[in-house]
Amino acid sequence: xxxxxxxxxxxxxxxxxxxxxxxxxxxxxxxxxxxxxxxxxxxxxxxxxxxxxxxxxxxxxxxxxxxxxxxxxxxxxxxxxxxxxxxxxxxxxxxxxxxxxxxxxxxxxx
Numbered sequence: 001x002x003x004x005x006x007x008x009x010x011x012x013x014x015x016x017x018x019x020x021x022x023x024x025x026x027x028x029x030x031x032x033x034x035x036x037x038x039x040x041x042x043x044x045x046x047x048x049x050x051x052x053x054x055x056x057x058x059x060x061x062x063x064x065x066x067x068x069x070x071x072x073x074x075x076x077x078x079x080x081x082x083x084x085x086x087x088x089x090x091x092x093x094x095x096x097x098x099x100x101x102x103x104x105x106x107x108x109x110x
Contacts, residue, residue: 015083016070021057027066029054036087048108068107076103 019035021028033043044051047065054062069090076086094100101109 015077016074019066019070024057026057026063027070029057029062029066032066032069035083036091046104046108065107069104072103072107 015035019027019031021031029043030040033040036043036046038046040054041051044054047062047069049059049062049065053059056062073083073086073090076089077083080086080089090103092102094102095106098106
């Protein structure tokens with residue numbers, strides 16, 4: 001593994017680790033919303049779940065949606081080498097091959 005690949009791998013791993021709900025095997029809605037720069041209530045819209053579902057971090061539907069988001073952001077981080085750039089791309093960059101929807105739109109649509 002090259003130095004650049006190792007650095008990208010550490011960036012992705014650190015990002016994913018930072019999202020863990022303390023002392024659980026779950027992604028924290030609060031921590032993911034902070035990483036995305038949105039309020040927790042807005043995370044419900046981004047994941048396509050009811051806002052009350054966010055109170056139950058172990059919800060399989062919520063965890064599945066957040067996992068999809070993290071997978072796409074992690075892949076983008078590997079390409080860009082920067083978590084912040086990857087999150088910006090995920091939320092804002094239209095993708096021509098997908099009708100100019102963003103990656104966030106595509107994850108929300110399933």
